[in-house]
Amino acid sequence: MTALLHGEGVETSVAVPAKPLVAISGLHRSFSLGHTTVKALRGVDLKIHAGEMLAVWGPSGSGKSTLMNMIGLIDRPDTGNVCFKGIEVLALSDDELSDCRSRNIGFVFQSFNLVPVLTALENVMLPLQLQGVGAQVARAKAQGLLDAVGLGAHLNHRPDRMSGGQRQRTAIARALVADPELVIADEPTANLDSESSQNVISLMRELNRDTGTTFVFSTHDQRLLDHVPRAVQLRDGIIEHDQECAQ
Numbered sequence: 459m460t461a462l463l464h465g466e467g468v469e470t471s472v473a474v475p476a477k478p479l480v481a482i483s484g485l486h487r488s489f490s491l492g493h494t495t496v497k498a499l500r501g502v503d504l505k506i507h508a509g510e511m512l513a514v515w516g517p518s519g520s521g522k523s524t525l526m527n528m529i530g531l532i533d534r535p536d537t538g539n540v541c542f543k544g545i546e547v548l549a550l551s552d553d554e555l556s557d558c559r560s561r562n563i564g565f566v567f568q569s570f571n572l573v574p575v576l577t578a579l580e581n582v583m584l585p586l587q588l589q590g591v592g593a594q595v596a597r598a599k600a601q602g603l604l605d606a607v608g609l610g611a612h613l614n615h616r617p618d619r620m621s622g623g624q625r626q627r628t629a630i631a632r633a634l635v636a637d638p639e640l641v642i643a644d645e646p647t648a649n650l651d652s653e654s655s656q657n658v659i660s661l662m663r664e665l666n667r668d669t670g671t672t673f674v675f676s677t678h679d680q681r682l683l684d685h686v687p688r689a690v691q692l693r694d695g696i697i698e699h700d701q702e703c704a705q
């Protein structure tokens with residue numbers, strides 16, 4: 459972001475760092491399991507700027523889902539700070555947090571979570587209709603998004619008539635339909651074959667470029683990082699590497 463500074467008759471253009479969309483610092487999160495405590499996150503610092511696409515990756519148990527739940531405002535830290543658009547999450551009530559989440563964040567799940575009795579079009583329209591948007595407007599928006607994810611010819615298919623890749627494309631269209639600033643996808647490719655997995659990540663990258671929506675996804679599969687601009691590697695609850703990747 460640039461800003462114009464005026465001083466002594468000179469107009470100067472200087473770079474001003476944009477405020478992060480998500481700013482996490484000193485984040486710790488533990489879970490009690492019987493008499494033991496599992497330290498899922500042990501001091502995580504992370505900034506995500508609007509328009510970024512990043513992968514959180516690491517082995518099973520490294521803390522990916524716990525971190526995704528923090529970024530997606532589903533969970534709160536034990537200690538540390540999570541700021542979303544400059545708002546401190548710990549200061550919000552449960553209702554305020556839920557409102558902030560539903561206005562700003564779209565979710566993609568590893569098991570797709572589509573409503574089985576609804577068609578692809580109806581599944582994508584649903585979040586808008588739940589917000590009170592009229593059917594005609596919701597239909598047009600959903601149709602446009604299904605076209606954008608390559609499913610324009612499958613509008614009336616129910617999930618059981620679609621492949622895993624097609625279901626996840628539908629879920630991505632649904633996550634985007636209410637124009638969120640951020641899409642969180644926790645292991646979106648866990649139930650897909652290698653080719654469909656690559657296609658889903660490429661689609662998210664394309665949508666990230668085209669719409670400017672911020673995408674954060676998690677994976678344990680390093681092969682999916684080839685076309686991702688930034689990869690954050692977790693191990694045992696801490697960030698081991700935070701890498702900008704050449705595109």
Ligand SMILES: Nc1ncnc2c1ncn2[C@@H]1O[C@H](COP(=O)(O)OP(=O)(O)OP(=O)(O)O)[C@@H](O)[C@H]1O
Pocket residue numbers: 489490491496497498516517518519520521522523524525678
């Ligand atoms: N609700 C919970 N209750 C108890 N332990 C939990 C809970 N959530 C996570 N954990 C533990 O915290 C650690 C990190 O889990 P997390 O699910 O965040 O890792 P992950 O990297 O997403 O793993 P996976 O790839 O297997 O999903 C693990 O040891 C896990 O067992």
